[in-house]
Amino acid sequence: MKTVHFGAGNIGRGFVGLLLHNAGYEIVFADVAGALIDELAAADSYDVHEVGDNPAVHTVDNFRALNSASAPDSVVAEIATADMVTTAVGPNILKFVAPLIARGIAARDAALAPLQVMACENAINATDILEEAVRADGAAGPAALDAAAVDARAVFANTAVDRIVPNQAPGQGLDVTVETFFEWVIDKTPFHGGEPAIGGVTFVEELAPYIERKLFTVNTGHAATAYFGYAAGIEKISDAMEDPGVAVKVRAVLAETKQLLVAKHDFSDAEQEAYVEKILRRFSNPYLPDTVVRVGRAPLRKLGRHERFIGPAAELAENGVTPVALLEAVGAALRFHDAGDAEAAELASIIADNPAAAATERITGLAPAHPLFPAVRDLIAAAKTG
Ligand SMILES: NC(=O)c1ccc[n+]([C@@H]2O[C@H](COP(=O)([O-])OP(=O)(O)OC[C@H]3O[C@@H](n4cnc5c(N)ncnc54)[C@H](O)[C@@H]3O)[C@@H](O)[C@H]2O)c1
Numbered sequence: 001m002k003t004v005h006f007g008a009g010n011i012g013r014g015f016v017g018l019l020l021h022n023a024g025y026e027i028v029f030a031d032v033a034g035a036l037i038d039e040l041a042a043a044d045s046y047d048v049h050e051v052g053d054n055p056a057v058h059t060v061d062n063f064r065a066l067n068s069a070s071a072p073d074s075v076v077a078e079i080a081t082a083d084m085v086t087t088a089v090g091p092n093i094l095k096f097v098a099p100l101i102a103r104g105i106a107a108r109d110a111a112l113a114p115l116q117v118m119a120c121e122n123a124i125n126a127t128d129i130l131e132e133a134v135r136a137d138g139a140a141g142p143a144a145l146d147a148a149a150v151d152a153r154a155v156f157a158n159t160a161v162d163r164i165v166p167n168q169a170p171g172q173g174l175d176v177t178v179e180t181f182f183e184w185v186i187d188k189t190p191f192h193g194g195e196p197a198i199g200g201v202t203f204v205e206e207l208a209p210y211i212e213r214k215l216f217t218v219n220t221g222h223a224a225t226a227y228f229g230y231a232a233g234i235e236k237i238s239d240a241m242e243d244p245g246v247a248v249k250v251r252a253v254l255a256e257t258k259q260l261l262v263a264k265h266d267f268s269d270a271e272q273e274a275y276v277e278k279i280l281r282r283f284s285n286p287y288l289p290d291t292v293v294r295v296g297r298a299p300l301r302k303l304g305r306h307e308r309f310i311g312p313a314a315e316l317a318e319n320g321v322t323p324v325a326l327l328e329a330v331g332a333a334l335r336f337h338d339a340g341d342a343e344a345a346e347l348a349s350i351i352a353d354n355p356a357a358a359a360t361e362r363i364t365g366l367a368p369a370h371p372l373f374p375a376v377r378d379l380i381a382a383a384k385t386g
């Protein structure tokens, strides 16, 4: 069995790569980072170090590595004969890997079992985003891949992936430090009984509750910790959790998303409360060298309409509930000025160069008539003055 995995970074090597290796797949890593691909191509194995309670080390081998920028045809040829394609590149990068996947599907022998395609990104239904791009690229490409051919040759399944994998320390080589916890939930319905056998994966009939719970608890809480921690001058996520001022605000944010998740899905209050407590303990893991700068990265994406703050806050507002803590977190996100983050700079320019209402629409995608709009517009107006 062979999978082509786009994105040989933190989650690619430390989670998706590990689980697929353990499931018996040969992995072909495809990435545009030349030095990383050269190092992977020259290596026989790397280690995944799980830190925290019950630490462990796992070795990943049986992989190859290809540079998808300089050797796209080789990647297409691998996809043409692969069983699976996975991605962990970031939601905004999916459109750049889609053309290669479309070409790979077009080049497949029609007698092969359908290619199983899964985007492992932090976004609601990331695989749908990838599928749409693959279909559009396929139709416009030289092989004129029509919808029926895609239907026959590929299966697209949405997933929710959860494991905290920080940026790796310089000099660590290919080894990855991760937390011990992981969860990978996959929509089983597209496979019609032929889902892949991957140890540790949970297949579900309805993914929406799981992806929303993950994004609006783990990622909402994580980003809130990052932005409140950044405002308090704290570098590490676990240190931010030690700060009583930060911790109380993060808990308040998660109480608001709990209200939404419990009302909307089939989770009981107690179940969601236990989920929240477990997540807060994960953030506090002192062995995990995770930073507010990594977790707060790309604030423009994180302030998007269906993302971790505006998504739940908008839905609460639509239900007649005025979020308070979530809006405070949005206010902190608007002041995330990490000099190394291109999106933080773009966010600051949008705030500075536009009237508050126009900036609100552009940053959050909220329509002016939306009940959350005035509160966010006021936050953006306030952020103009510091
Ligand atoms: N790190 C985590 O804790 C974690 C957990 C769950 C989900 N995720 C999600 O996984 C995705 C990746 O996150 P990460 O932390 O591994 O980031 P990362 O930056 O460590 O890895 C991303 C990799 O994608 C590569 N890449 C960029 N453009 C590419 C392209 N056009 N083609 C091929 N490769 C390309 C980069 O070179 C990099 O190696 C994101 O969507 C993130 O939200 C991350």
Ligand SMILES: O=P(O)(O)OC[C@@H](O)[C@@H](O)[C@H](O)[C@H](O)CO
Residues within 6 Å of the ligand: 122, 161, 162, 163, 164, 165, 218, 219, 222, 223, 294, 295, 296, 297, 298
């Ligand atoms: O990857 P992002 O930028 O969407 O979010 C940053 C972190 O919250 C995220 O990577 C978490 O570590 C991860 O989602 C845990 O499963």
